[in-house]
Every structure is written in C-alpha cells, then in structure tokens.
Amino acid sequence: MNIFYLLPALTLITITFGLPIIRYFWISFHASSLLTGLEYIPNYGSNWLRIIGDDRFWRDTIQTLRFTGVSVSIELIIAILIALLLNQKLRGRGVIRAISFLPWALPTAVMALGWRWIFNSPYGPIDQLLNLFGFASLNILSEPRLSWIGTVLADVWKTSPFISLILLAGLQTIPNDLYEAFILEGGTKRQAFFRITLPLLEPYILVSLLFRVAQAFGVFDLIQVMTGGGPAGSTESLAGYAYLNAMRFLDFGYSATIIVFSFIVLILVCLIGWITISNSKRILSS
Amino acid sequence: MKRLNIYILILLIWSLLPFLWQLVTSFSTTEAILEPFSFTGNHWTLDNYSQLLTANPPFWQYLINSTIVGCSSTFITLVLAIPAAYSLSKSNTKTQSLFKIIFLATALFPYVLLFLALLELARYFDLGNNLFALALPYAGLSLPIAILLLLSAFNDLPKDIEEAAKIEGMNLVQLLRWILIPLIAPATASTALIIFIFSWNEYPIALTWISQSDKLTLPVAIARIAGSSVYSVPYGAYAAATVLGSIPLILLVLIFQKGIVSGLTQGAVKG
Numbered sequence: 248m249n250i251f252y253l254l255p256a257l258t259l260i261t262i263t264f265g266l267p268i269i270r271y272f273w274i275s276f277h278a279s280s281l282l283t284g285l286e287y288i289p290n291y292g293s294n295w296l297r298i299i300g301d302d303r304f305w306r307d308t309i310q311t312l313r314f315t316g317v318s319v320s321i322e323l324i325i326a327i328l329i330a331l332l333l334n335q336k337l338r339g340r341g342v343i344r345a346i347s348f349l350p351w352a353l354p355t356a357v358m359a360l361g362w363r364w365i366f367n368s369p370y371g372p373i374d375q376l377l378n379l380f381g382f383a384s385l386n387i388l389s390e391p392r393l394s395w396i397g398t399v400l401a402d403v404w405k406t407s408p409f410i411s412l413i414l415l416a417g418l419q420t421i422p423n424d425l426y427e428a429f430i431l432e433g434g435t436k437r438q439a440f441f442r443i444t445l446p447l448l449e450p451y452i453l454v455s456l457l458f459r460v461a462q463a464f465g466v467f468d469l470i471q472v473m474t475g476g477g478p479a480g481s482t483e484s485l486a487g488y489a490y491l492n493a494m495r496f497l498d499f500g501y502s503a504t505i506i507v508f509s510f511i512v513l514i515l516v517c518l519i520g521w522i523t524i525s526n527s528k529r530i531l532s533s
Numbered sequence: 534m535k536r537l538n539i540y541i542l543i544l545l546i547w548s549l550l551p552f553l554w555q556l557v558t559s560f561s562t563t564e565a566i567l568e569p570f571s572f573t574g575n576h577w578t579l580d581n582y583s584q585l586l587t588a589n590p591p592f593w594q595y596l597i598n599s600t601i602v603g604c605s606s607t608f609i610t611l612v613l614a615i616p617a618a619y620s621l622s623k624s625n626t627k628t629q630s631l632f633k634i635i636f637l638a639t640a641l642f643p644y645v646l647l648f649l650a651l652l653e654l655a656r657y658f659d660l661g662n663n664l665f666a667l668a669l670p671y672a673g674l675s676l677p678i679a680i681l682l683l684l685s686a687f688n689d690l691p692k693d694i695e696e697a698a699k700i701e702g703m704n705l706v707q708l709l710r711w712i713l714i715p716l717i718a719p720a721t722a723s724t725a726l727i728i729f730i731f732s733w734n735e736y737p738i739a740l741t742w743i744s745q746s747d748k749l750t751l752p753v754a755i756a757r758i759a760g761s762s763v764y765s766v767p768y769g770a771y772a773a774a775t776v777l778g779s780i781p782l783i784l785l786v787l788i789f790q791k792g793i794v795s796g797l798t799q800g801a802v803k804g
Contacts, residue, residue, distance in 0.1 A: 249623075494741070
C-alpha cells in the first residue's frame with residue numbers, strides 16, 4: 248500500500264473530525280465566555296459539575312432521545328413499505344423512485360420551513376382545512392405537548408427515503424428463486440416476508456438504523472428552523488442547546504461540555520442498542 | 534394490480550405534497566396566502582418571484598454561491614478520495630477492515646456537533662466568508678463515506694485488467710487515467726452526487742462560517758428570508774425561494790436516480 252495516496256485524505260479527515268473531538272475535551276475543562284474575555288482559563292471540571300445539575304440539559308437529553316427513538320422507529324417501518332413497493336415491477340419506475348427520493352435530496356433547513364408553513368396557525372393548510380370543516384385549529388407548533396410530534400412528522404417525511412434507498416439495494420440482492428421455491432413449498436407471501444425478506448435484509452436494516460440514530464441524535468437544522476427549540480423549550484435538542492450556548496450566550500466552555508456529554512450519551516445508546524439486538528437474537532435462535 | 538397503483542399514488546402524494554404546497558404558495562397573492570382555500574378574487578401572481586430576483590443581493594447570487602461550494606467540495610473530495618480508495622484496495626484485508634471501521638465510525642458521527650471547533654479553526658486561519666474555504670470542511674466531512682463507496686467499486690474490479698495494463702508498460706498515472714477511473718466512473722458519479730447534495734444542503738457550518746449577505750449559501754439565505762421577522766414570515770417570497778432552490782436538485786435526482794440506488798448502496802452496506 249502506498250501511504251502517500253492515503254495521507255492527504257487522512258489529514259483532512261483528522262482535521263475535521265479528530266482535532267475537534269480532542270479540542271472539545273480540552274475546552275470542557277476550561278472557562279471561556281464573555282466573563283473571561285473569551286480567554287481559556289482552566290476551571291477544573293466545574294463545567295462538568297454544572298452540567299450534572301443543569302435541568303435544561305437533562306430535559307434536552309430526554310427530548311433528543313424521544314425524538315430519535317420515535318422518529319427512527321416510524322421511519323424504519325415506512326421505509327420498509329416504500330422499499331417493498333419500489334422493488335415491484337412498475338411502469339415508470341425510474342420517475343416514481345426519483346420522486347420518492349426527493350424529500351431526502353431537498354435541503355433540511357428549507358423544507359423545515361415548508362413544514363413550519365404547513366403547521367402554521369391559522370394560515371397553514373392543516374388549520375385552514377380544520378376551520379373550513381368547523382373544527383378548532385390544532386396549532387401544533389405552539390402547543391408544547393404537540394410540537395415535538397410536528398418535528399417528528401417532518402423528520403419522517405425527510406429521511407424515510409434515505410432508509411428505503413439502502414433497503415431497496417438490499418432487496419435487490421435477494422434472488423427471486425428463493426421466493427419461487429418458498430411458494431412452491433406451500434408458503435404464503437406473508438410468511439415469505441418474515442422468513443426470507445426480513446432475515447436477509449437484516450444487515451441493511453442495521454446499517455441504516457445506525458446511520459439514522461446517529462443523525463437523528465444530532466438533529467439541528469430541522470428543529471432550529473421549524474420551532475427554534477420552542478415552544479417553552481419543548482423541542483430543544485442537545486445540538487440546539489450547544490449551539491445556543493456557543494453562539495447566543497458566547498459560553499464556549501459550557502457548549503463544549505454539552506457536546507462531549509452528547510458524545511458519551513450517543514455512544515451509550517449505541518452500545519445498549521447493540522447489546523439488546525445481539526441478546527434478542529440469541530434468545531430467538533435458542 | 535389496482536391496489537398497487539393506489540399505494541403508488543399514496544407514496545407520490547406523500548413525497549410531493551409539502552413541496553407542491555410551496556409551489557402553490559409561491560404563485561399566490563398575499564390575500565390568497567392568508568385564505569388558501571377560497572378561490573375568489575385575485576389568486577395568482579408572479580410578484581413573489583420578481584421580488585426575489587430584484588432583491589439585493591438578487592436570488593441567483595445564492596444559487597451561484599451554492600454551486601461554487603457544491604462543485605469545489607465535490608472536486609476536492611474526489612481528488613483526495615480516489616487515490617486513497619485505490620491504495621486501500623491494494624492493501625491487505627486487515628488494514629482494509631481497520632480503515633473501513635474508522636471511516637464508518639466517522640461517517641456515522643453526527644457532524645453537527647463539530648460546528649464549534651470548526652468555527653474556531655475558521656477564525657484561527659481566517660477562513661470565514663470564503664466560499665472556497667467552506668468547501669474544505671465539507672470535503673473533510675464527505676471523505677469517509679466517499680472513500681468507502683469508491684473502495685468497494687475498486688474491490689469489485691477484476692484483477693486481470695491491471696496486470697494486463699502493467700504488461701503493456703503503463704505507469705500508475707496512466708493506469709489510473711485510462712483504465713481505472715473510466716471503470717469506476719458510475720460509482721464516482723453517484724459518490725459525487727451524494728457529496729454535491731450534502732454540500733448544497735448543509736446548514737449549521739455555513740451558518741457559522743458565512744455572515745456576509747452576498748456570500749450566503751442557499752439554505753442559510755432562505756432561512757434568513759424567513760427569519761427576517763419572527764411574527765410575519767414573508768411566506769410568498771420564501772416559498773418562491775424554496776422552489777427556485779430545489780429545481781437544480783430535482784433535476785439532478787431525476788437524471789441520476791438509477792446511479793444513486795446502485796452506487797450508494799453497494800459500498801455503504803458492504804463496508
């Protein structure tokens with residue numbers, strides 16, 4: 248292997264991923280805000296003590312986990328349905344596929360605004376239609392108990408195509424003979440889905456889940472543009488809180504601590520997910 | 534067969550409806566925007582579009598900015614990723630799987646969380662408000678997935694081709710230029726498309742790196758149009774901006790949809 252071909256790429260990757268992560272750990276043990284004149288002054292872990300007692304941080308952690316869990320689960324189910332549908336022999340399949348991938352290709356920040364307009368009260372189409380038929384406005388994005396559902400819906404719309412893309416490729420690797428043989432043996436289509444399709448899709452499902460959980464956990468654009476974290480902080484994500492601390496409160500030390508803590512939570516979530524999946528497999532196969 | 538068509542119809546409506554609503558809004562007069570389901574009076578207008586194109590800076594400036602960032606980050610990524618993927622494909626299985634794990638882990642990383650440190654770098658090296666500089670973090674963020682996709686394309690190539698070329702006396706540059714790059718062109722095209730779409734759509738880093746209004750990229754500019762007032766978002770103009778900003782992406786996806794499916798999935802999943 249010629250290391251010189253690899254070196255430029257590795258350097259840039261290290262600068263964009265490696266350095267920031269090390270830097271965050273370092274900053275998280277320093278105070279750097281307007282009070283310190285944006286100088287980095289060691290504060291020996293007081294950021295870390297502060298985060299443990301910060302109710303807003305824990306509320307955002309729970310909100311981020313809820314958003315991730317609910318939207319990724321719904322996305323997976325919808326994506327399986329879309330992928331199965333797109334794998335059929337259809338007329339105009341190319342165009343149909345392109346249209347169904349479109350939500351994934353459009354800018355999140357832009358379509359988040361589109362969704363904000365759809366949920367707008369009273370001028371958005373949802374509330375207009377409700378009013379037209381004599382119902383009260385839902386006003387989803389101004390109602391702290393409903394607003395997160397609005398963000399989940401927008402996220403499901405935006406990213407289900409991404410998962411279905413990966414699953415579709417998985418479906419294409421399954422040879423048709425398998426199904427034919429299964430049907431000949433007297434199996435039904437439904438059984439074929441659970442005995443052939445789902446087990447063979449498993450690696451694809453796991454990869455897309457891994458991708459989506461990590462992305463959803465870092466959700467920023469969508470929430471920032473749709474609700475700005477509101478109402479009453481009910482949709483604020485960890486990335487949004489870190490952004491707020493850095494860019495609005497100019498408290499870089501604390502922002503970096505939130506980010507490092509988010510890494511740790513994300514790694515824990517992935518580990519727990521991994522252990523649960525491998526355990527349930529062992530139980531199912533025994 | 535009938536039932537299948539109904540499902541397809543539901544899928545198409547679900548995928549298009551939010552965008553179509555923008556399209557309708559973008560051609561609506563202010564009164565029509567406030568009462569979208571009453572079709573009395575003057576409903577349709579081109580004002581929203583003309584307002585965008587005569588604004589200062591005019592809207593096409595953002596399209597150009599995003600195109601510059603998109604093309605340069607795609608170019609940088611490919612120039613770095615192709616040799617890297619090639620040399621990895623020549624290395625032994627152990628090295629390869631080690632790097633695959635590293636790249637997969639970095640590709641999975643929620644990059645939004647990097648914004649603060651990247652902003653520090655931008656300040657330190659004075660890279661703010663520079664579209665070409667913005668392409669650097671975009672390339673860095675795209676490299677892991679790009680290398681993974683290209684690596685699997687190189688691994689799929691038959692070994693004999695290269696040996697034949699060596700017997701012909703080609704050196705490595707010739708080999709890459711005349712044999713390998715044409716052979717991995719489909720995978721390269723779909724990788725390029727994915728990087729381009731990412732760079733075109735990226736929001737948090739563009740938001741923190743660029744503040745000069747004539748250098749904004751499209752998503753930031755559109756979010757800024759909408760954020761000009763919290764209480765009365767100019768939805769007509771905003772919707773028109775969405776439509777104009779989406780047209781290039783719609784065209785790209787329509788043209789390359791076949792390549793996206795095969796290219797994206799081949800590498801990402803095997804990795």
